[in-house]
Amino acid sequence: MKALLSLNKYLYKYRGRLLLGIIITMGARVFAVFTPQLIRNSTVAIEDYLNGDMVSIAEVREELLINIGLIIGAALASGALTFLMRQTFIVVSRYIEYDLKNEVYTQYQNLSLDFYKRNRTGDLMNRISEDVSKVRMYVGPALMYGVQTLTLFVVVIYFMIKAAPTLTLYTLIPFPILSFAIYKLSMAINKRSAEIQRFLSLLNTYTQESFSGIAVIKSYGILNRFNSDFEKLSNESKDKNVNLVKVEAFFFPLMILLIGFSNLFVIYFGGMQYINGEIESVGVIVEFLLYVNMLTWPVASVGWITSMVQRAEASQERINEFLSETPNIKNNSPESSEDILGEIEFKNVSFTYEDTNIVALKNLSFKVKKGETFVIMGKTGSGKSTILELIGRLYDVNNGEILIDGRPIESYNLNELRKQLGYVPQDAFLFSSSIRDNIKFGKVNANEEDIVEAAKNAAVHNNIIGFSKGYDTILGERGITLSGGQKQRVSIARAIIKDPKIVLFDDCLSAVDTETEEEIFNKLDKVSNHKTSIVVSHRASSAKNANHIIILDEGVILEEGTHSELLAYNGYYKDLYNKQLSEKEN
Structure with missing residues (x-):
């Protein structure tokens, strides 16, 4: 459960509500365990009457009516507290889900473009929706039923030991077997849950890309191929989910089986102790049977809780992968309202894309004065768009520096810089x-x-x-x-x-x-x-009124000057201008 430790900050944030929920849960379970004791008292009253210890049937009737009233009162109190318990834990889980989604979304916003080149949209969406929902089940239902189960176990076992210590020992014999079974099944569930979440991301990505590219798919007439591929992915997803359900299906029958053995032990060993005089009343056996069956749902829910925790563990581990990512672009300056004038200077700037290792710019230098129109031209892949991305600090340079109004671009508050672009x-x-x-x-x-x-x-x-x-x-x-x-x-x-x-x-x-x-x-x-x-343009007509024009070729300046200067140079720009002029005339 190491991955789930990152949620402790949220559990601490809502510690007041959670503590109240724990207190309410304990109160609800304490009221619930009064019922077996009251039924034992009723059984003892009937047994005393049959043995002649009570004088009249009126005394038995009075005792039974009092016990029935107390049972109804305890049930109502337990039900009311259970309602409040759900209101407390489930509401907190929704708050944590909200906070976690915001944390993931904020991280997505802060991460650099390289991150989005490495990861697909479907996977990003799956982690902020499906994975966060799985985590919510841990901080909500799993935590709520976990506290409820633990509280009930402690209270019930306390009353069982108080009533008959030896019979309690026999009753709890199946529980070590249960613990070992839960441990082994939990390991299998965790592994298969992680596989399902990873595959669900793949399925979401494929679906998202199919919808986004539906025009291309239709125009190429490959709908059947995409449908076939999607069917294969869906069948594989189904198989993985079936494999998980097969493991989870062991839990409930196993719990019921062990509870059944506990009931048999209560009847057999309790009956032997009653015959031997070690237990004074049959009411104790009835009380134990009620306690054991009262533990049926909590024990059965252990498997469900474990499954939720393991799924949440697998999902939180996937979420943490992205939360642990460090943005390449860091905001090095506090928020400020300082205006920029618009002067831009590149000094010996070199840049290589990390994901492809393509060298986009090589020792590039130029200066754009405030209010000027600066045109960048060149062949595809010459580094034109890279210059704009560097000015917007979508990337940081590898070597050299970029100055805005004479200051390094990294010294500006990132948000304020982009607001003025x-x-x-x-x-x-x-x-x-x-x-x-x-x-x-x-x-x-x-x-x-x-x-x-x-x-x-x-x-x-x-x-x-x-x-x-x-x-x-x-x-x-x-x-x-x-x-x-x-x-x-x-x-x-x-x-x-x-x-x-x-x-x-x-x-x-x-x-x-x-x-x-x-x-x-x-x-x-x-x-x-x-x-x-x-x-940035491929058309010379866009550049003729510019204050300055540079022609890039493989990240270096091939030509530069004004429109008239470049026409006089008889190079790339003049050839492009004449070619486009003739095309326009034709």
Whole structure:
């Protein structure tokens, strides 16, 4: 149970409620064990009457009525306390589930992009949903029934020893066998539970990817293959769950068998002791039978509790794997409201992607002044997008340094730095919400005028009002409702409504035609006045009005200068410009 030790902080946080729950549980069980004693007293009263020790039937009737009243009272008190017990433990388990999900989600938010490249979405979702739910069963029902079982055992055995010590010893003979069986079965359950949770992550990942890529699956006509693969995974998942259930199925019959032996021991050895005069009344045997059967559910629940604990152990171990991950990007500065001006400088920056070992940038140096438009061009894989990712501190450099307004980028508070950046990625991502909400994502308190103005500046307003629901149009997953160009322009609107100090455009107009691109950049020139703009593009038309242009090739600067300077250079840029100009004319 080492993995579950990480939950102790939550148990300590809610220690007051849990302590109250333990007290209530003890009270409920104490009231419950009064019933066997009262039934013993009733049996003794009848036995005394038959033996002539009681004068009249009226005395027996009075004794029985008193005992019946006490039994009803004890049952009502035990029932009320049991209700409060559930309210205490189960509510705490929901609080802990809430806290744990928030802890996992916060960790997900803090982890670097490398982590998401190594792990799949289905697995991430499974750990924050299925695994956390399994853990909740440990801090809720398992803990509640565990305390209840332990309390009942202690109280019942105390009264059994008090009533007949020797008979108690005979009654408890099966329990060491029970303990050993629970130990062996628990080991098997833990192993199989871990396998099921790992496989469930695989199944969720496959399902999630199938739904996300349904358009590709349909267009390639491979639905049958995916259905077949999913069926195989489902059957394997079923087999693993059946294997676990087979082990768990041993628990309840084993408990009932051992309780049955305890009943036989009570009847046989109790009867022998009564015959030999070691027990004064048959009522003691009746009391013991009730005690033993009272232990039936707690003993049977030991298997259920053990199963829940073992499943929670396996799940918490998987959760801890991610909670123990250390983010590569650390926030080294406290929260501050310091504004940045927008000057950016790369000094001998080199960067290699850890997951692929690809060298993206090699000893790269350049400077972007405040308010300038800086364009980065080059072939695919030359390191263009990497520069934008480094400015947003999605990664940290391996060598060299990046300066913002003359200060190392690591010295800025990470959240404050990103708040002042507007980033439009190459692959526009939109949320499954309305177009209005997607634009407001850049500025939560934006009014309708701000939203419309941003959409106009991104040249997407006319498209939006053409929809039947306009800005209230709900988008499909990842914005699938819109065309590629519309998604890119909504993504631009989301960035510029933020009114950032630095705007990063990562080839974000690749899906629109040249005329629309020029219209957008003309509007952005007005919007981005006094803002630093860094534009990654494959089109020379995007660069002609830039203050400075660099051409990258395998992480180093191949050419740099203004539009006119690069045309005079007769290199990569001029060839690209002439080629795209001729394509436009044709």
